[in-house]
Amino acid sequence: MHKIYPISAINLLFILILVVFGFLVNDASAQSEQQVDTSANENLEKELEQLLGKQVAAWNEGNLEKFMDTYWKSPKLTFSSGGKTNFGWQATLNNYQKAYPTPEKMGKLHFDELRVSKIEAHSALVLGHWHLRLVDGQQRDGNFTLVVMKFGNNWKIVHDHSSELKKLTEKEIDVQ
Secondary structure: OOOOOOOOHHHHHHHHHHHHHHHHHHHHHHHHHHHHHHHHHHHHHHHHHHHHHHHHHHHHOOOHHHHHOOEOOOOOOEEEEOOEEEEOHHHHHHHHHHHOOOHHHHOEEEEEEEEEEEEEOOEEEEEEEEEEEOOOOOEEEEEEEEEEEEEOOEEEEEEEEEEEOOOOOHHHHHHO
8 A cells, every 4th residue: 555645845835836836937938929929020020111111212213123133033924814824034024025115104113001920931921012103193002812832031022812893883883
């Protein structure tokens, strides 16, 4: 038969101190990991905001080739819009040049409501809205989803899915 020994107050206090210390260590470790994650996410957001800032600046200068510097210069680049997906950096540039043949036709671009989500160490998803103000006063707006990857020290867009916000007619508004 096993004999059961009563726990002394000192042993109980010692056990309690160990348990509390364990919780404190785990909590401090979790907070430290959370601070590292928060800092890493803030850095990622800043880097990708800079990438998109370069895009906007190049667009607003009327420089499509400089705008395209933010894209992965590969035949594997994908760009989806209008229900179609095009492949390749050159095809994407050609489509932009066809749609926006002059700086005047390009208008002024800005992005907002950016949301960045890390996928893996060297890839992320960026969601946002685009707004284009044309010289003739027209406004075009839409949203985008980007997949970006880091190549060395540089982030590049490897997939862009952009769509234009459809302007509803009065009849369509009444139906909704």
